[in-house]
Structure formats: C-alpha cells, structure tokens
Amino acid sequence: MNKVILYCRPGFEKECAAEITEKATQYEAYGFARVKENSGYVVFECYQHDDAERLVKTLPFHELIFARQMFVSGELLRDLPPDDRITPIVGMLSGAIERAGALRVEVPDTNESKELMKFCRKFTVPLRAAFREQNILLGYEKADRPVLHVLFIAPGCCYVGYSYSNNNSPFYMGIPRLKFPADAPSRSTLKLEEAFHVFIPADEWDERLGSGMYAVDLGACPGGWTYQLVKRSMMVYAVDNGPMAPSLMETGQVMHHQADGFRFEPPRNNVYWLVCDMVEKPAKVTSLMSDWLVKGWCREAIFNLKLPMKKRYEEVAQNLTRLRERLSENGINAQVHAKHLYHDREEITVHVRRFWSAVPGRRDER
Numbered sequence: 290m291n292k293v294i295l296y297c298r299p300g301f302e303k304e305c306a307a308e309i310t311e312k313a314t315q316y317e318a319y320g321f322a323r324v325k326e327n328s329g330y331v332v333f334e335c336y337q338h339d340d341a342e343r344l345v346k347t348l349p350f351h352e353l354i355f356a357r358q359m360f361v362s363g364e365l366l367r368d369l370p371p372d373d374r375i376t377p378i379v380g381m382l383s384g385a386i387e388r389a390g391a392l393r394v395e396v397p398d399t400n401e402s403k404e405l406m407k408f409c410r411k412f413t414v415p416l417r418a419a420f421r422e423q424n425i426l427l428g429y430e431k432a433d434r435p436v437l438h439v440l441f442i443a444p445g446c447c448y449v450g451y452s453y454s455n456n457n458s459p460f461y462m463g464i465p466r467l468k469f470p471a472d473a474p475s476r477s478t479l480k481l482e483e484a485f486h487v488f489i490p491a492d493e494w495d496e497r498l499g500s501g502m503y504a505v506d507l508g509a510c511p512g513g514w515t516y517q518l519v520k521r522s523m524m525v526y527a528v529d530n531g532p533m534a535p536s537l538m539e540t541g542q543v544m545h546h547q548a549d550g551f552r553f554e555p556p557r558n559n560v561y562w563l564v565c566d567m568v569e570k571p572a573k574v575t576s577l578m579s580d581w582l583v584k585g586w587c588r589e590a591i592f593n594l595k596l597p598m599k600k601r602y603e604e605v606a607q608n609l610t611r612l613r614e615r616l617s618e619n620g621i622n623a624q625v626h627a628k629h630l631y632h633d634r635e636e637i638t639v640h641v642r643r644f645w646s647a648v649p650g651r652r653d654e655r
C-alpha cells in the first residue's frame with residue numbers, strides 16, 4: 290500500500306497536493322501527487338512502499354489545511370465485477386489490517402458522485418458483513434480502532450484502505466453534518482459552528498465556550514457568528530457598520546459597535562474570544578489578529594482568510610508563517626491551526642489559542 294488518499298473541496302486539489310508533498314518531504318517520505326482538477330481528491334504516491342502507512346500514522350492530520358480526510362491505500366481497483374465486487378475489495382485488506390472499528394464507503398464531494406453515493410449506502414451492509422467474517426472489521430463499532438475506507442471514484446472503481454482513528458477526521462467523507470438553525474441570521478453561522486467542532490475538543494466546550502464569557506466579533510453583520518456565541522450564552526461585542534439581526538439584539542447579550550474593526554479596541558480586559566469574518570486582504574487580517582494576540586486582548590481567536598487569488602497555497606503559507614513569527618518574536622506561546630472547512634468556500638479558517646506570554650500584555654497584568 291503505497292498511496293495516501295486525501296479528500297478536499299473540489300477545485301482545491303492543487304493546494305491539497307502542494308501541501309501533502311511539502312509535508313511528506315518534512316517527514317522524509319518522497320513521492321508525487323496525482324491531481325485531477327475538480328475531482329475532490331488527491332492521490333499521493335510514495336516511492337517507498339512503507340511510507341504511505343507511516344505518513345497516515347505520524348503526519349498529524351490536524352496540520353493539514355486542505356485535506357478533509359487521509360487514508361493509506363493500495364492500487365485503484367478497476368472494473369469490479371458487478372456480480373461480486375466484494376471479494377476483490379476484501380482481498381485488498383486481507384493481511385494488511387485486523388479488527389478495524391468502523392467502515393466508511395465514501396465518494397468524492399462532487400455533484401457527479403451523488404448517484405454513486407446511493408449505491409455506496411446499500412453496498413455498505415453486505416461489505417461490512419464480509420469484512421467482519423474475515424476479522425478485518427470487529428463485530429461492533431469501536432471508536433479507538435482504525436477506520437476502513439472504500440472510496441468509489443466511479444462505478445466499479447475504488448480505492449480501499451484505512452486510517453487511524455487518532456489521526457483522521459471523525460466524520461463520514463470528512464464532512465461534519467450540521468443542521469442550519471432556522472433562527473440564525475445567516476448561513477455563515479455554520480462556518481463558526483464547524484470551526485468549534487474541528488478546533489475545540491468536545492470535552493473542552495464547557496470550559497472554552499462557556500456561558501458568561503466575553504467575545505468580540507469583527508465584521509459581525511448580520512450576525513451568523515454572533516448567533517453561535519450568543520447560543521452558548523456569551524456576551525458579544527459585535528463590530529460592524531451594517532445592521533445586526535434584531536432577534537440577536539433582543540437577547541440583551543449583544544453590544545453593537547458601529548465602528549471600523551481595524552481600529553476597535555476591546556472595552557474590557559477579560560475578552561476570551563475574538564472572531565473575525567471581515568472581507569479583507571489576508572495579510573491585513575493576519576496582522577490585526579496578531580496584534581490582538583500579542584497585546585493579550587483575547588485568549589483564543591477564530592478568523593477567516595479570504596482567498597480570491599490564484600496562488601492560494603502560497604498566500605496561506607506566507608500568512609501563517611508571518612503569524613507564527615509575530616507570536617514567537619513577542620514571546621507568546623500559542624497553538625495555531627488552520628483548516629479549509631466544509632462550509633468555507635474560497636477561504637480558510639484559522640484558530641489560535643494563546644497559552645501564555647513571556648512579556649505581559651494588558652490582560653496578563655491583571
């Protein structure tokens with residue numbers, strides 16, 4: 290099994306390929322990425338046979354920005370016989386893995402794959418039984434065991450492999466299924482909700498997304514992101530010249546500031562969250578976020594970097610490097626993660642958690 294299969298948003302295959310190639314090199318795993326535009330996946334083929342498995346095990350999945358899922362696979366199975374697709378698929382994993390904890394029969398996230406997905410749903414049942422019979426899959430779901438993946442890219446044509454449950458996306462097709470709340474003022478509310486699911490472990494939500502915390506939302510209107518904060522019983526300074534949804538203002542938890550987000554300063558020194566969805570150049574947003582974190586004006590930040598340009602991967606890499614440099618130059622110990630979320634289109638979402646500072650800021654002095 291010498292291939293790493295990565296899922297991505299269709300149209301972002303080049304970014305996903307550039308990223309895995311660069312990261313694999315850092316792990317001394319050499320190979321090349323096969324890219325088919327708008328396919329929704331990338332195949333990274335390693336020159337050394339064992340490297341694909343090593344990457345899937347040790348390259349931290351959360352460090353990949355453009356990949357929604359990653360698993361190790363063997364050769365593409367083509368022309369599966371319609372009367373017995375199961376035998377060749379099970380054969381691919383015989384001797385490769387035992388007692389996996391789950392099976393996901395998936396497709397790339399493209400319009401063309403929608404029909405194929407119906408087949409996948411039906412096919413999962415007999416395939417699961419066959420894997421269980423061979424002890425490749427346990428008889429019950431187990432979250433801490435590897436996950437089997439069968440990715441159908443066309444009828445009768447699939448990649449078969451597995452991922453490690455401590456280093457993959459826990460979601461089917463790498464996509465969290467979130468329901469749009471009917472009372473939210475904009476669909477972009479789902480971006481922030483997804484970011485919480487991706488960046489904040491579920492058992493830390495009460496502590497890090499808890500009631501009574503203070504948050505600042507820059508570029509808040511009409512209030513989709515503020516809605517998420519209000520829903521978690523936070524108090525929110527919503528900064529935007531536009532109008533906020535009256536339903537949010539009526540909660541009494543929102544203070545609307547009609548001001549420039551680039552000039553706004555926190556009115557109190559216990560703001561925990563800074564979120565920012567302003568449509569601006571990535572460098573300008575990165576610089577603003579760095580200022581807030583360096584000054585200790587917030588503990589955690591979630592923000593979007595909009596990517597309307599051609600060289601998206603380079604743009605992201607430059608901005609994240611600059612952000613890390615700024616934090617490090619100023620003695621800030623922080624964790625930075627970025628992800629191209631399912632609800633992100635031409636943008637990525639960045640999360641920064643500030644742990645402590647060698648040089649006290651306004652907040653640290655308290």
Ligand SMILES: C[S@@+](CC[C@H](N)C(=O)[O-])C[C@H]1O[C@@H](n2cnc3c(N)ncnc32)[C@H](O)[C@@H]1O
Nearest residue numbers: 475477508510511512513514529549550566567
């Ligand atoms: C994509 S929308 C934000 C949507 C919002 N996150 C939601 O979920 O409803 C971008 C917002 O940023 C605001 N904006 C852009 N530049 C700004 C600035 N310099 N200061 C404050 N707001 C700004 C715009 O007025 C716009 O409402």
